[in-house]
Amino acid sequence: MKTTHFNLTAQVPAVPSGTISPPTQSFTVRSLDAYAISNAFVQVNGINNLVDGINSQIAGDTLTCNDFKLQQPDNVVLQIYYHGIRDYSALFPTVKSTEPARAIRMGAFYQEAENCFEQGAWISFMLMSAAIFEHLLYYKLGSPNNPTALSALNTRALNQGAITQNAHNIIKTTNNARNVIHCNRMADPDITRAQAMDAKTVIDELMRAF
Structure with missing residues (x-):
């Protein structure tokens, strides 16, 4: 329970x-x-x-x-x-009210992220976390004609006051951490439990705020 x-x-x-x-x-x-x-x-x-x-x-x-x-x-x-x-898309009520298909996609990402988090699968969790951050910021900023890469969305969100400096830093860490999967990133450090915990905290904060 x-x-x-x-x-x-x-x-x-x-x-x-x-x-x-x-x-x-x-x-x-x-x-x-x-x-x-x-x-x-x-x-x-x-x-x-x-x-x-x-x-x-x-x-x-x-x-x-x-x-x-x-x-x-x-x-x-x-x-x-x-x-x-019972309904992961309902965790994003504002998105669901205007873009139900996006809310369903975000709900699927959140469900998979939750499963990964509970199993301690930090790499998979950070991949899903970055996807959730990207959709949250894209929806919040509401400007599809601008760059949609997570790094660009993260910077714009900070500049527009949509997120705090702390959230910006954790989103940046999450975005960088997911790139550890690439073959040319062997020098990158492994993803830590603390980084995953921070990402989970910010996801939940933004879900409540947005």
Whole structure:
């Protein structure tokens, strides 16, 4: 069983101090419908509430809370326990909404990258990571008439403020590391576990941000 969480904020109309919010609130949770959820909890200001299908429900990418007496701006955390990913393309909801074919391709890359990561197959993982980075940056920058090589996309993304310097450096390392497969790159160092971990972290960061 795996777990992940989503940070949410109660968004309700301003009401006088001490007045509770309306009894029902719905949250659209990015990529929630990607997961095969076993059970879940809604944490409101540090107090856990089981998603029981009565006081709270999950349907697709929507979490509905009933009678939680939420006030603005309460901190709400959705913690899910899941068997795995049921739809990898749904991990890229923004892409899926406009380019479903690209989201399916990116989902396939992510699934293969995940399998490689869990097996410690770092070379294969970095190859897939570079592919994911390339599609993410290409989609984010939205300019197909410009150079589409990952190195060029990475530089443009940094210059336009779409990614941080740290993300830029890790994407550059990932791009360089995947070239270790070429016959004329025998002098290149082997890919390390730390490099793979860094790439995985940045992929997940960009997926949430984009």
